[in-house]
Amino acid sequence: MPWTPQRPDDDAPSLWADLVSGRLTIFGRMALSVGGLGAAIVAALVALGLISEAGARVGEGTAALVLVVAGLAWLLLLSWLWLGHAVLGPLLRGAFALGAIWFVAILLAVIAESRMRHEEVWIAACMFSGLTATALLIASLLYRRMRGRSIVGRSGCVNVSCPQCGYSLVGKTDCTCPECGTQYTLDQLIALQDYDALRREPTSTPTHPSRPAASPGDPAPLPHSQ
Numbered sequence: 001m002p003w004t005p006q007r008p009d010d011d012a013p014s015l016w017a018d019l020v021s022g023r024l025t026i027f028g029r030m031a032l033s034v035g036g037l038g039a040a041i042v043a044a045l046v047a048l049g050l051i052s053e054a055g056a057r058v059g060e061g062t063a064a065l066v067l068v069v070a071g072l073a074w075l076l077l078l079s080w081l082w083l084g085h086a087v088l089g090p091l092l093r094g095a096f097a098l099g100a101i102w103f104v105a106i107l108l109a110v111i112a113e114s115r116m117r118h119e120e121v122w123i124a125a126c127m128f129s130g131l132t133a134t135a136l137l138i139a140s141l142l143y144r145r146m147r148g149r150s151i152v153g154r155s156g157c158v159n160v161s162c163p164q165c166g167y168s169l170v171g172k173t174d175c176t177c178p179e180c181g182t183q184y185t186l187d188q189l190i191a192l193q194d195y196d197a198l199r200r201e202p203t204s205t206p207t208h209p210s211r212p213a214a215s216p217g218d219p220a221p222l223p224h225s226q
């Protein structure tokens with residue numbers, strides 16, 4: 001029987017597709033994070049070697065600058081890998097924003113101390129600005145926490161994920177999470193998504209489909225005789 005080439009399966013596992021869609025597991029993200037760290041270190045060493053081969057002197061300032069650039073590249077990779085995670089993403093976004101606020105505030109305070117005449121006033125202004133931005137950030141995070149999740153995600157698909165571990169269940173044909181193994185019924189999975197639209201829906205008492213709901217002044221129905 002002659003051999004015929006097989007067409008590639010469109011549903012075959014793809015690291016890139018899982019990363020873009022948000023279905024990449026925590027272990028996959030950790031592996032990419034460690035690999036990115038190794039790549040950043042190798043890139044920094046290669047850059048220092050090329051600078052040395054070019055005849056330039058590699059001082060402490062040059063080495064520190066190369067390492068800082070490599071570190072920033074690795075931090076950008078970490079933010080791209082982890083900010084899209086359903087559970088850890090919001091926490092990391094808040095941590096990154098908080099770190100950026102205080103990095104800018106401290107940097108401005110250091111500049112004010114060295115170049116301004118009344119450095120105490122400028123340093124106090126920088127610190128109070130950092131505190132104000134931190135308070136606004138916490139208020140924004142609490143407001144988002146009080147609201148429910150959106151039904152449609154950024155990709156345009158229904159925003160459904162495992163309530164236990166946050167793994168994206170978009171495209172799955174059953175209600176079992178492949179990440180943590182938790183099994184749900186369809187109604188449980190929908191109820192546990194904490195959609196904002198479901199929070200705003202008024203709750204109503206279910207009535208029998210064959211007769212209208214009873215009014216408060218109506219007498220109670222008699223029991224059926226056997």
